[in-house]
Amino acid sequence: MICFLTSRTDLPNSDHSTLNPANGFKAAILRALPNPCRALAVCSDPDAPEITDFYAELMKQSYEKAGISFTCFRTLDGRNEDRAAELVRDAELLILSGGHVPTQNRFFQKIGLKKLLRDFDGVLVGISAGSMNSAALVSSQPEEEGEAIDPNYQRFFSGLGLTKKMILPHYQEIRNEVLDGLRVMEDIAYPDSFGREIFCFPDGTYLYIENGREEIRGEAWLLRDGVMRPLCADGERIEG
Secondary structure, eight states, X not given: OEEEEESOSBOTTSOSOSBOOGGGHHHHHHHHSOSSXXXXXXXXXXXXXXXXXXXXXXXXXXXXXXXXXXXXXXXXXXXXXXXXXXXXXXXXXXXXXXXXXXXXXXXXXXXXXXXXXXXXXXXXEEETHHHHTTXXXXXXXXXXXXXXXXTTOOOEEEOOOSBSOEEEOOHHHHTTOEETTEEIIIIIIXXXXXXXXXXXXXXXXXXXXETTEEEEESOEEEEETTEEEEEEOTTOEEEO
């Protein structure tokens, strides 16, 4: 399996239908994929088929615009979850969609995606929540109103185990955001980082995984024990 765990795959401030060439992502995905290929987009919310289909179509367009054609481009959500094993087994490109992290994680657990991926030897692309849920231990940053002050909101839970790196996406957006009267970074993420490492990715940065080797490509920061430090600059790569 080759993994691309991204903050987002499309160009920022675009209509979501163009793959981002930043840090070699577009070129690398084109090299990794068979052409044509069979794709499967796994939802973030199994009970929101309109959203699943809308973003799946935009993703399909972005790959086609880049030169990839598809023999099939399917979606996996609550409508066909009973066929999850068959659909994952048949895919050559598996896309884990963005969305609400806990909702997606519950769906992954329900369909047993972690077990299904043991025999998957294609290309996996994580987008935002999909990348966050790919970690062994998921850091589920509160994002909806009320979650940051909810004492029952679960901040950490088990993920797919594709990497040990906990990714916090869209850093360029959330670094100055406030949720429930709390600063998303200083009041939420920083305390969560004590005893842990959280890798902060702006859009255009991704974690590349192949044969057990991991490489961060693009601008990234490491948050550990309440301290943020730059890790990699745009256009650079760092292993480990």
